[in-house]
Amino acid sequence: xxxxxxxxxxxxxxxxxxxxxxxxxxxxxxxxxxxxxxxxxxxxxxxxxxxxxxxxxxxxxxxxxxxxxxxxxxxxxxxxxxxxxxxxxxxxxxxxxxxxxxxxxxxxxxxxxx
Amino acid sequence: xxxxxxxxxxxxxxxxxxxxxxxxxxxxxxxxxxxxxxxxxxxxxxxxxxxxxxxxxxxxxxxxxxxxxxxxxxxxxxxxxxxxxxxxxxxxxxxxxxxxxxxxxxxxxxxxxxxx
Numbered sequence: 001x002x003x004x005x006x007x008x009x010x011x012x013x014x015x016x017x018x019x020x021x022x023x024x025x026x027x028x029x030x031x032x033x034x035x036x037x038x039x040x041x042x043x044x045x046x047x048x049x050x051x052x053x054x055x056x057x058x059x060x061x062x063x064x065x066x067x068x069x070x071x072x073x074x075x076x077x078x079x080x081x082x083x084x085x086x087x088x089x090x091x092x093x094x095x096x097x098x099x100x101x102x103x104x105x106x107x108x109x110x111x112x113x114x
Numbered sequence: 115x116x117x118x119x120x121x122x123x124x125x126x127x128x129x130x131x132x133x134x135x136x137x138x139x140x141x142x143x144x145x146x147x148x149x150x151x152x153x154x155x156x157x158x159x160x161x162x163x164x165x166x167x168x169x170x171x172x173x174x175x176x177x178x179x180x181x182x183x184x185x186x187x188x189x190x191x192x193x194x195x196x197x198x199x200x201x202x203x204x205x206x207x208x209x210x211x212x213x214x215x216x217x218x219x220x221x222x223x224x225x226x227x228x229x230x
Contacts, residue, residue: 004156036221043118043205043221044157089156101147101170102219104156 003027004092006105014113019077021108023090026071030092034102035064035075038087047088048075080112116140118222120206126228127196135191135225139208146189147219148181149205157205163189196229203227 005024013019021035031052036044050057050064050073057064063076077084090105119138127133139146145164149157150173159173165186174181178196183189193200203226207219 006156041223043207043223045221046218049218091156099170100145100162101159101173102149102157104149104158106154106156 001026002106003030004090004103004105006088006090006108008108009106010109010111012111012113013080015082016079019075019080019084019110019112021075021077021088021090021110023073023075023105024071025073025092025103027092027094027103028071029094029097030103032093032095033064033066033073034091034093035062036089036091036104038089038107044089077110080110082112082114085110085112118206118208118220120204120222120225122225123223124226124228126230128230129198130195131229132192132194133196133227135193135204135227137189137191137206137208137222139187139189139206140210140220141187143208143210143220144186145209145211145219146183147207147209148189148191149207150175151203151205151224153202160191160204193227196227198229201227201229 034049035047037047038044048062066073087107087109089107091102121136148160151157161181162170163183178194180192203224205224206222209219
C-alpha cells in the first residue's frame with residue numbers, strides 16, 4: 001500500500017520556466033515532508049523540507065507548498081535550470097509517533113530542456 | 115570524503131547464494147537506516163539503528179534478511195539464500211541525531227544487487 005504517491009513519472013520543462021512536481025499522501029499521521037533529488041548512480045540528496053505546522057517553505061529557487069486538507073504537497077522550481085534534471089522523490093515521516101523512517105514516493109523524472 | 119559510503123557498488127549473486135552489503139556512515143552519526151529500492155520504485159524502509167541498537171526492523175521482508183551494527187558505526191546487511199525478487203538497489207542512510215524531525219538523512223550511493 002503506497003502511502004506516498006507521485007502520479008507523474010516524468011516532466012519536461014523549458015529552461016527558465018517553472019517546474020511543478022506534485023505529491024499526494026494518504027496517512028494523516030505524517031507531519032514532516034521532504035523532497036530528495038537523485039542523480040544516476042548516486043544516492044538521494046536532501047533538497048527541502050516542510051513541517052505540517054507550515055504551508056510553505058522557501059529556499060532560493062525551491063519552494064515547497066503543503067495542503068494538509070488535501071493531503072497534497074508540491075515542489076516549485078523557478079527558474080528551472082538544466083542542472084535540475086534528475087529524479088525527485090517526495091518523502092514523509094511521522095515525527096510525533098517517534099518513527100524515524102521515511103516513506104517515499106516512486107519519483108518524478110524532471111528534464112529541463114536548454 | 116566525508117559522505118556515506120557503501121560497498122560493493124555492484125553485486126551479482128546466483129540464486130541461493132548469501133551476500134553481505136557494507137555501509138560506512140558519516141562519522142559521529144547516531145542513526146543508520148537501510149532502504150531497498152526496486153526498479154522504478156522509491157526507496158522502502160528496511161531497518162533502523164540508533165548506535166548499535168536495532169530499534170526497528172519492521173521493514174525486513176523475510177527472515178533471510180539480517181542487519182547488524184555491532185560497534186555503532188559500520189553496518190552490514192546480510193541476505194541469505196538470495197532470491198530473484200531480492201534484486202534491487204540497497205541504500206544506506208545516516209543522520210546525526212535520533213528522533214528529531216529536522217534531522218536530515220544522508221544517503222550513500224547504494225549497492226545494486228542482481229540475483230540471477
